[in-house]
Structure formats: C-alpha cells, structure tokens
Amino acid sequence: MQRRQFIQLSLLGVAVACSWSSYGNDPEQPQLRFLSSVNDAFGEHFIVAGNAAGEELFRIAVAERCHSGCLHPGAGQAVIMSRRPGVNLYVINMLKGTLDTLVEAGEDFHFYGHGVFSQDGTRFYATANHYPSGAGYIRVYAADENYRHLQDLPVAGMDPHELRLHPDGERLVVALGGIKTHPDYGRIKLNLESMQPALVVMDRHSGAILQRCEPSHHQLSCHHLDISRDGIVIAGYQFEGPQWETPPLIARLDTSTGEFSEIALPGPDQASLGNYTASVAISRHSPVAAITAPRGDCVLLLDYRSAEPLHIVPLADPGGVLAERDGSFIVSSGAGGVYRVEATGSEPQLLVQHALHWDNHLTRA
C-alpha cells in the first residue's frame, strides 16, 4: 500500500486507539494499522507504520530507541514516546507520515514510553519519573494546545509504566513497576529489595487514586496492561526475583467489582514464560487476551472473563500484539516477522518477514 492510500484509510477511521472504543463492530471500519518502534540491521532507530498484512506504510528516522504511544481520537495524529529513560514525545502526522513536533519531558523528568489520550482528544497523559525524588507521575498535556504541560498527577509509587483509559473515559488504569531508576545510572534497577509494584486506578481529573492492587510478590513488576470494553483489566508482570522461582505473571482486575486476582499457569507452563511478559492485548470480539513472553519465546492466550489459560503458542522473540476484528492477534517479533496468531492456538502464520527488529509494542493506528 502506498502512503496516499494509507492516508485515505486514515481519514476514514475515527478511533480512540488506546481505549475500549478503539474499534467497535463497525464493518465499515478500515483494516488494522499500527505504529511500532524498530531498530534496523545497523542499529538505527525508526518509527514504522504498518498494516494488518504486516506491510510497511512509512517510516520516520528518530535519534533514539522509542517504545509505545497512542493514536489521537481524530486519527490524524499519533504520539510515540522514547523509551525509558528518554525524554521525548514524538507527535506524528498520520496523514503525511511525518514528524510534526517533538515535546520534551521537562527538567528533572523522563518518560517511560507510554501515554494515552482522553476520549475527546484534548488531553494526553504520559507516565513519567521525577528522577531526583524517584516519584512517579502522570504528566498531563493539553493536546489541543500544542502539548502544553498542564499538571502532574502523583501515582503514589515509582515507575508508572503503561496506562490505559478506562471505557468510562474518566479513569486511568496504570501499571506501576515499582522500580527506581535514575539517568545517572542508565537502566540499572536501584531498589530491587524494596520495590512496591501496583496496579492503580486513578481519576483522570482529580488524580485521586481510586484503587490500588498489589501483586503477590514485591518483585513482580507490573508493566503492561489492556482493558476490555466491559472494564476487565489484564496486566502482565516482569519478575525481578530469583530465576529459580516462577511466580504468576498475569493479574486480572474487574473494575466493575474491584475484584483483583492473579492467573498462574500449571507447573512447567509457568516456567515456560521466562518470568517476563512484554505486551497485553484483549480482543473486543471474543473473550480472549494475548500476552507476549519474549524470554519464553511464546504467546500466552487466556480467557480474560473466566481467567482460564487457553494456549501457549511458540513464537520467537514476540513483542507487540494487537487484537484483530476476526478474533485473531497480530504479533510482531524482534527477529523481524509479523505473525497472525489465531485464538485457537494453532501454529502462528508468518505474514511478512522484515529485515528489522520490531520493538516491544504495536500501537494501534
């Protein structure tokens, strides 16, 4: 597909990509598109746009490794953020396939690589570290005023990583890794003994913490999540404790009842995830959630309603995952492949092989 064609499709779609309403049952809606951070074979960094067939639509060269982001509800713009401890927010013109502007985190702050728009598109919420104190914040920007910084909402913890907008449009659900880092020490984790990870539900206006759920082990770093249209959160952990332990890595929070639980896999299946998860995607058309586990070279499929694990699908170095309308999932691999993973757990279908490394996440675009 050429850029012009992509642009036409973009104009058709009005989606709030990081919330439940991102794609409903509208049969007129165009096919899935995504943005992803990539490294090429020479280690150069890009933001790449692709489609459901895994074809590249455009790429933008960037100076640093980026992570994830969000499509603006108006669909003409998207934000991709630099990876921890990066300080840039890349505002991308989805109509032209170009970089519109760069917004910096501001003195004493760095981003964690994730952000979300409000449903009306006027606000952008980004997870950030105030590194002199180590305190985590949601930095709030006026997306309709050239990303003017408005305020900071404390998350009452460290290392807020991925966040999503609740389907009610009023609450933010934030995964708190609990890990202290400081740019002077690069990516070294400074508080593995005293981490306090959590899954937090926050009022996006007042910043009030409405619920705080703690993982069953203090070294289960809560990093990524998705939320279903009926308000069920599936979150993925990364375990920072001993490699000879294999605690559960998936959390489930029903935001309508406040019920919080963890999903453990039976025996050796748990160990096969490699104590690490990368991305979470919940289908809007079936009760299935997919979680990528790059250190276990597999994708876990589970029934997010019943909390029942369904399948472990082998796939090398999976990172990003997005749910498709037909109930399948698109999964990107660090080894360059884009795959379709069926909810039945059958062997993944390689759609395209690229000579690049797809980074951790696919952002719906």
Next chain:
Amino acid sequence: MPSLSASSLRTLRRAGAAALLTASFCSTVWAQTPRETWHDSLATGYAALADDIATLDQAATTYCNAPSTDARGQLEAAWYEAFDSWQAVRFVDFGPIKQDNLSWQFQFWPDSKNTVARKANQWLGSEQPINIDQLRSDSVAVKGFPALEYLLFDPQAAKSQPLPQERACALLTGISGLLAQNTAQLQQQWQAFRPHYLATEQFQRTTVLAAMHGVETLRNKRLAAPMGLEGKPRRNPYLADAWRSEHSLPGIRASLIGLQHYFLPGLRELMADDQGTELTTRLDQQLTATIKRLESQEADMQQLLADDNGYRSLQLIFIEVDKLNQLLSGNIASELGIIRGFNSSDGD
C-alpha cells in the same frame, strides 16, 4: 606496565588447572552434560574470585593497620588479581549474579558521569561513620572494584584523602569487606542454583547467549568505544574499564581466559560432533591468538590511543576480537540455532 603482572599469570595457571580437571572428567565413559560441566567450571571461577577477594580484603586490612611500601604493593597486586578473577566470570549474566544487582555491585561500568569518584568523594568528605552496613545501603557505584581502584590509583582521590589516612582506609576496608560478603553469597547461591540450572533446558541457550553477549560487550564497549569506533568518532580512554589502574587490556585478556576455561569446556560437550568439534577448536585457537596478541602489548589503552603506532596495535587487537565475535555469534550460534532476541534480551 603493571597489567601483565605475576598476578594475572597466577590466575591463568589456576584456571588452567581447572580446565585440565574438567577435561579429565570429559574423557570418562559417563561424560558430563554441558550444563553440569558449565556449573562445575563456573563454581571453580567463583571459588577463585572468593579466594582472591579474601586476599584483597586481608591485604587492605594489613596495609591500613601497618602502612608500608611493601604492604601497598601487595595490596595493589591483590586488587589486580581479584579484578582479573572477576573479569573471568563477568560474562555470566544469569543465576545468582543477577540478584540484588550483584554484577553492578562488583563493577559499576560504564561510568560516563564519573559517579564512582563522586560517590567515593562524598564518603571521604563527610563525617558519617563508614562500615559495611552503611556502604551496603548506598549506591552501587561505591561498592565494587572501580571504587577501590579510585582509592588506590586515582591522583584525585589522593589529593583529598590519600591512603592510608583514616577515612580513606575505612572506605577501602569497608568496600573490600562488602565485596568479600557478596562473593561468599554468590558462591553459596551458585551451589543452591545447581538443581534448577541442571533441570531447566532453557539455561543451555542462556549460557551460550551469556558468552556471546560477553564477547560483544568486549568488542563494542570495552574496545571499540574508547577507540572511537562506536558512538562518538573520537579516541577516549576513559570509556574503557579499569583505565585508572591502566589495566584495561589485561582486564580484557582475563575475560578471554575466563571464556576459555569456564565456558569452552561445556561448549565442547554441547558440540561434540565433527562439525562442532571443528568449531570449538577454532574458538579455542582464536581465544589463544587474541590472548597472545594482548600479552604482546607493552602499554595499556591510554598510552596506545595517544599515537598512531599504538592505535595500530589496538586495531590489530580489535581484528582478533572481531574474529572471535564472528565465530561465536556467527558460526557457532548458527550451528546451535541460537539467535539473540531483541525483545528478550533488552525489553522494557
């Protein structure tokens, strides 16, 4: 050049003995599995590290109790030897060394912001009592070999609080004591880790990846970066490790000796067919060639970077290390079907 001291040679001899032992096991009918061999080899490596750090800790105490030129010489020699023992096992990036940032506690590096000096100076300049517990709760930058190196070899440290002044000595013995405790913990946990390591198939790949990553770091960060071949195109000795003690190249040599003696035997078990034997033999030969090349240097990184003749010597070292990297991450990894994951090795 202090680098190719008797201490390095002692490390080599001991590692050599360990390798011979391993080899004799391998010739029995009940050959060890690769992971058994790796576990045993690395247990030997960690034991050597524990011995050398105990000697270093003792030398620090002896020197501070009764300072003399001799005691100082012994202390510095003990630092070189313990540092080399650490370099030999530094490629291990799984198991107990991952706990509590232990690896960073041994060696905080790279240190682009000179955090080691800043942290050490804070301790030297304050009134706060210095002991192991206090240090334990402070930054990783002040807990390991680079902080000791700063105290022993950096004229900046000597300007404010030279050894054997009281606070400098308290910091020196505090750090060496902490290192000794950490090494004891590492050694004990490595034994406790054995059943899990042997039972978990994934660790085969993990161990090979650790060696691959070790050589890659050596090539790109420890050699190419100071040579101006990676990152900024400018020669900068301060990007190397152990520049304060002029031990950058001997440190690299010690890492290669470590691979030869603690990684290669297990790899030989893993690649026992004709093709595999050919590859592991070539790896052994390339390690030996690179080690020899390093041993023929008459100066360390900083001096070699200063003129074009020296730089040419570094280029020749780089070529050998590059061949090593090609062999391990190219031919051998491909023969084993091992690919280093992008997301699995450095995700977020």
